[in-house]
Amino acid sequence: MFAHTSSSPLPSGHSDAETATLATASNRISFYNINFINSDNLDGLEASYVTLAASIYGNDIGFYGCAFEGWQDTLLTGATAGYQYYESCYISGAIDFIWGYSKSYFKGCTIGAKKAKSAMTAQSRASASAIGGYIFDQTLFTSATDATVDLTGTVYLGRPYSAYALVVVKNSYLDDIINPSGWKVWSATDPRTDHTTFAEFANVGPGAWQNNVAARQAFGNATLLTSDTYSLASVMDNTAWIDSTYWNSIVTPEPAVVNTTAPNNVTVSGSSSYNGTVPPTGAIIVSKNAIDGMTTYDTIQAALNAAPTSSKTNATIFIYPGTYNEQLIVNKSGTTIFMGYSDSTDDYSKNQVTIQQSYGEDTQGTGSDVDAATVYATGNYFYAYNVNFRNNNGTQQNIASLGFAVKSSKYAFMHGCQIYGNQDTLYISGNMFTFKTYIEGNVDFIFGAGSGYFLNSTISPNEDGDSITAAKRATNTTAAGFVFDQCTIVPAAGSSGFKNVSLGRPWNNFARVLYAGCYLDGSVGSAGWTQWSKSSPQTDGVTFAEYHNYGPGSSTCKRASFSEQLSDSDAAQFQLANFFPTTSWIDFSVVDVQPFTAGFGSAPAACVSSSSSSSSMLSTISSTSSSSVTLPLVTTQVTTTIIQKATTFTTLTQGDITSTSVTYVTENDGLTVTPPAVLKTSIIKATSVLTSTTTK
Known part of the structure; x- marks a missing residue:
């Protein structure tokens, strides 16, 4: 394996090719079973940061069983008059990650995408008679093995780097990540489609032409071939330099089949009790009072301003006891960590740090609900430990008062926290995991189109007759929704007499919510779930599910007709290991409650x-x-x-x-x-x- 860390953006006078792990301008050279990885910005935390795994400028160069891994511009086929051959190779990246000018033939390869709304290829030719072009034969187009977001229907086979771009995909498997239109223009203002050749032939899979005819035709710049006119011999200068030992035995790769019915799940062995009174080494200190021997900031915003800007350095902010009246946007591109001073880290009720403000956003107005959030996490990763997030705005109708929000495609982790608001307390557009955390509100107070997993947390409505969740998904296959795992559903302190709290209502027809192994207080209404409204129920395609809950509100006898009680096999898809594309961002070192596994617990008593x-x-x-x-x-x-x-x-x-x-x-x-x-x-x-x- 070759690994390399690049420097990008490059100084003036240098080219993107200089970032490559492998660079060659040789002729008649072959590589076997080598991984070429550019480890810099491999997760894409820094935008517009080019990191090549390979820059190939020679002629008649072959790669067999190799891997090319990067983020933007992973593989450059640089020679305008060169020929290249890739067999049984793995190539992954995010933005135009196979790009350049050479004539390249890909046989039995796997092309793995990491970023939504991006193109896999960006090919360029100087004219219709120029040598360049890409031919993909028996190739799998799918998500990269380390992709961290749901890419369903969001990735394009290619876009034209020049108006004479040529890309052909044949005999291949197009996974469900491929956008129905298949291809895209270079940009809205500069389409570059005048003379492109984007062609497909005899492909299969959910992203193939025959499964998306209308969208392919609507794009208008791609062609479905009736015969294969791009054979290896016809497109290469010659085939004498190509090792054809395994040519006839190659089988088109297909996506790995994930067994979602197996009970296997994440196993945890952390501890939620630890010393929360001592700042970790390198932490930025926030305190209401000066501390001898320490540099301190009296506001959290001031600490954020002093944090390192590099995405490769964590910004850890340790907050001493107090109430901090601030509204924050946490936008660091890397990782930001809020640690609240606590001598009882496993008990959120004993937290000593609160971030609060009082502002509401009119949900019927032109503004955005997230403008009302006390803390809005827009950076890549946000972690909070023993911190209370509070929006003290009142209970006016149609006024969103968010305590916390996480942006689309971003990640938020909370341990031992509290989130207070009223309508729309918690907005999840990205990904969020909470453990031993308290969340309080009223109308749709946990809402969004992202993915939220709540483990061993307390969910407390402070008003009767409202819905806890309002979830929506882009499609009925989007991996999003909310899972409440071994949570406690009880009214907020000081509330009484609640009888008609709803577990959720659908923000759109694809809403997906599960309560598994939860204690449901008598405040939960007998129907359990509600429609969006009488005039617009939005219940046709929802997944409103329960699995082995208990308590006076768990009776299934009068549940809404559009809800369901899951079997063991149906519940497996919601296990933590299956729910998120990856759990690598979750801090399991403080998690000491095992997430549910299909088959645990028992169903509520049968209706009598x-x-x-x-x-x-x-x-x-x-x-x-x-x-x-x-x-x-x-x-x-x-x-x-x-x-x-x-x-x-x-x-x-x-x-x-x-x-x-x-x-x-x-x-x-x-x-x-x-x-x-x-x-x-x-x-x-x-x-x-x-x-x-x-x-x-």
Whole structure:
């Protein structure tokens, strides 16, 4: 393996090619089983930072079983009159990561993308008769093995580096990361598509032409070939220099199949109890009071301003006790860490550091909800330990008062924290993991289109009748949503009498939320979940799921029809190891509760049947099921009087049985309540034996 750290941007007078791990201008040279890696900016934390793994300027150069790994511009095929051959190679990157001018043939390779909305290739030719171009044969186009974001439908096969670009993809597997249009222009103002050749032939996979015909045709600058006119012999100068030993035995790579039904999951062995009173070495200190022998800042913003700007150096900010009245945007491109002074790190209720402000954003206005966030994490990675994030804005209707927000494609980790707000307390557009953390609010107070995993945390509504979550996803296959794992759902301190809290409502039809192994207090309504609104339910494609919850609010007997109770195999997709593309950003050193694994716990008690004694029953419908399942019998003493209209009718249909009647109800519980007549329609589910007696 060759590894290299480059310097980019380069000083004036130097070229991108100088950043390459391998650079060659030789002719007739072959490389076998070598990995070429440019480790600088490999995770793309620094924007517009070119890091090449290889710069190939020679002629008749072959690579067999090699790997090229970088971020932007990974592989440069630099010779305008050169020929190159790549067999069974792995090439990964983010932006135009196979680019240049040579005629290059890729056979049995895997091309791995890392960044959404980017192109894999950027090819250039000086004219239609110039030598250059890329031909991909039996190649897999998929996510890179170290991709950290969901790329479904967001990556393009190529864009034209010049107006004569030529890229052909044939006999290949196009994974679901490929955007339906397949290809893209160079830019909106400079499309460069006048003379391009973007062509496809006999490909398979969800991203292939035949599965995205309308979008490919709408792009208008790509062609579906009816025959293969780009054979190796026809596009190379000659084939004598190519090692064809394995040519006939090459099999087109396909994406690895992930077994989401297996119970395997992350195993943790950390400790949430540690010394939280001593700043780590190199930390920037924030304190309300001066401390002998230490350089301190009296605001967190001042500490952020003093933090190193390099994405390769963590900014660790240790905060001594106090309430800090600030509104912060944490935008460092690398990693920022907030550590609150704490002598009880495993107990958020004993936190001694609070960041707060009081500002709300009108959700019906033209502004953005995130403008109201007390702390908005827009940098790549944000970590917080034993810090309270509070927005003290009031409970006005349609006013968002966020305590915390994390931006799209970014990562936030919290341990032992508290987040307070009202409507829209916590916004997740990126990725977030919380452990032993408290979150409080009311209307849709955990919301967004990102991915949030809440482990052993407490979720507390401070108003009845509201929804805890409002999730949405871009598509029904987007790996996003919210998972509440072994959490406690209870009203906020000082609240009482709640009976109709909703676990979630769908911000769009692809909302995805799971509560697994959670304690659901009696404040959770019997339906469990609610629609977005009466006029726009948005429940058609939602995943509103529960798995082995317990507590008075966990009964499944009257759950909303668009919710579901998961089986073990269905629950496996929500395991922590499967939920995020990678868990490498989670600080497991402080996590000491094992995330749920499919098969843990037990389902809530089955719904029970009941019998009632009736003082007067003018219409009786009795049914007997042919099922062999016997449920426990519970007897309740209810006095019920049912009075039918003069035009009484009873409609019986094999399958569902519908009874329409007008009723009065008297309950003998020490008080007699006789409400006005109510027209009631009841459904008795399908039966195999039906006996009916009707008296007018």
